[in-house]
Amino acid sequence: MTAGRKPLIAGNWKMNLNHLEAIATVQKLAFGLNDKDFDKVEVAVLPPYTDLRSVQTLVDGDRLRIVYGAQDLSPFDGGAYTGEISGAMLAKLGCTFVVIGHSERRQYHREDDALVNAKVKAAHRNSLTPILCVGEGLEVRRSGGHVAHSVAQLDGALRDIPAEQVASIVLAYEPVWAIGTGEVATPADAQEVCGALRARLAELYDGEVAAKVRILYGGSVKSDNISGIMAQEDVDGALVGGASLDPGEFVKICRFGEMSG
Numbered sequence: 001m002t003a004g005r006k007p008l009i010a011g012n013w014k015m016n017l018n019h020l021e022a023i024a025t026v027q028k029l030a031f032g033l034n035d036k037d038f039d040k041v042e043v044a045v046l047p048p049y050t051d052l053r054s055v056q057t058l059v060d061g062d063r064l065r066i067v068y069g070a071q072d073l074s075p076f077d078g079g080a081y082t083g084e085i086s087g088a089m090l091a092k093l094g095c096t097f098v099v100i101g102h103s104e105r106r107q108y109h110r111e112d113d114a115l116v117n118a119k120v121k122a123a124h125r126n127s128l129t130p131i132l133c134v135g136e137g138l139e140v141r142r143s144g145g146h147v148a149h150s151v152a153q154l155d156g157a158l159r160d161i162p163a164e165q166v167a168s169i170v171l172a173y174e175p176v177w178a179i180g181t182g183e184v185a186t187p188a189d190a191q192e193v194c195g196a197l198r199a200r201l202a203e204l205y206d207g208e209v210a211a212k213v214r215i216l217y218g219g220s221v222k223s224d225n226i227s228g229i230m231a232q233e234d235v236d237g238a239l240v241g242g243a244s245l246d247p248g249e250f251v252k253i254c255r256f257g258e259m260s261g
């Protein structure tokens with residue numbers, strides 16, 4: 001965490017919580033985060049598509065300082081693509097963010113770097129901020145190729161994306177072996193790859209662009225390990241899966257700076 005980049009804690013609900021559960025969850029989050037001086041951290045929720053309208057109504061109606069986004073989008077802006085959701089539809093629902101290239105999309109839906117790149121472009125066409133995920137599996141980690149692997153995914157995702165668009169992007173380093181396993185990367189592991197991603201941005205663009213980009217860590221983040229992760233220079237927040245489904249725990253994660261010991 002470095003002054004100048006506002007920390008972002010984003011809860012990726014994955015395929016959990018229907019729209020009624022979403023309303024109850026956001027209400028509990030709002031209750032836990034509603035003091036006026038809690039503005040040092042940007043808090044986002046990333047619900048399933050079917051929850052977005054309910055979340056929008058709640059956030060707008062109660063003027064909550066919680067932003068929200070989707071977990072994926074189509075690379076196309078409209079047309080005969082059964083089952084797809086366009087960036088324009090998400091923008092109309094007031095989404096700020098959209099997750100792109102999550103390892104579960106890469107693994108279960110065979111998304112490759114070219115498709116991830118097309119989705120980043122679709123997000124920008126529709127004024128959505130990508131939360132672009134990269135990260136290695138266990139075999140790559142064991143072979144020592146984790147930095148090169150994550151940097152290569154970054155290169156593929158950002159092909160032909162101009163500097164002014166990259167500056168507003170959010171990156172998320174999520175080692176696949178740490179997702180939903182309870183196996184959290186050490187703060188030093190997180191810093192190693194997040195630092196390498198920032199250095200690569202400086203090479204591809206320049207230091208000014210690299211310094212603006214927020215880089216999150218994701219993988220078994222909980223209230224008892226967030227502080228060590230956030231203490232790292234190049235880690236600007238967290239992409240939280242399982243722990244974001246428990247509003248009490250998610251509030252504690254968002255309030256990481258207030259925890260003692």
Ligand SMILES: O=C[C@H](O)COP(=O)(O)O
Nearest residue numbers: 012179180219220241242
């Ligand atoms: O998008 C979130 C990540 O996949 C992390 O999930 P997790 O916190 O359940 O390990």
